Amino acid sequence: MSPRPKPVLKAFVLCDHLRQRPDKADLFGAGMGVIRSRSIPAFPFKHTFWAHLLLGDEKPEGQVQLAIMRADSGRSYFLREITLHHSDPLKTTQLAIRVFNCEFPEPGVYFIELWYDGEWLLDHRLEVEG
Numbered sequence: 507m508s509p510r511p512k513p514v515l516k517a518f519v520l521c522d523h524l525r526q527r528p529d530k531a532d533l534f535g536a537g538m539g540v541i542r543s544r545s546i547p548a549f550p551f552k553h554t555f556w557a558h559l560l561l562g563d564e565k566p567e568g569q570v571q572l573a574i575m576r577a578d579s580g581r582s583y584f585l586r587e588i589t590l591h592h593s594d595p596l597k598t599t600q601l602a603i604r605v606f607n608c609e610f611p612e613p614g615v616y617f618i619e620l621w622y623d624g625e626w627l628l629d630h631r632l633e634v635e636g
Contacts, residue, residue, distance in 0.1 A: 513568065513627070516560040516598055518620050520630050524556040524602050541634055548636035552607040557618065559603075564595045568623050572603060575629070577615035584621075610634045 541553050557572055570590045575582040585605065592599050610616065613636045617629040 511564055513561055513563040513622055514598075515620070515622075515627055516562065517558065518628050518630065519558045520618060520632065521556050521558060524558060524604075541632065542636075549610070549612050551610045551634065551636075553610065553634075554604070554606050554608070557603045557605060557620070559601050559620065560598045561590065561601070561622070562595070562598045563590075563592050563622075565592065566595075567591045570601060570603070571621040572605065573619040573621060574608065575617040575619055577617060577631075582619065 541555075545551055559570070561568075561570075568590050569587045571584060571587045573582045573584045588601070588603065590599055590601055605618075613634050616632045616634060618632055619629040620627045
């Protein structure tokens, strides 16, 4: 029995705003890598952003999950799982996930991790400044 082929990740982008259309998504503030707290006091700081991904898989469905990991401690905070349905194994599936009021307790480096079917795929570095 041969192992199941891995999913193919074509894009994983963080952005401030997103407008999704049937055939594409318009990303605003794409490639987000630094966010600055504008709250007083500066921390804890809540920020809303989007994670946009393009993924292909031979299976008809898979479980997508985002996690936020603190770089200094390695502690991860998992967000809810989302079932991703692949209507055609030869086509890429598009998914936009809104991360609403994500709380950052202090300034520093965080990683937004992408998990698929319980396996880590990729992460984005995100620096949070006061």
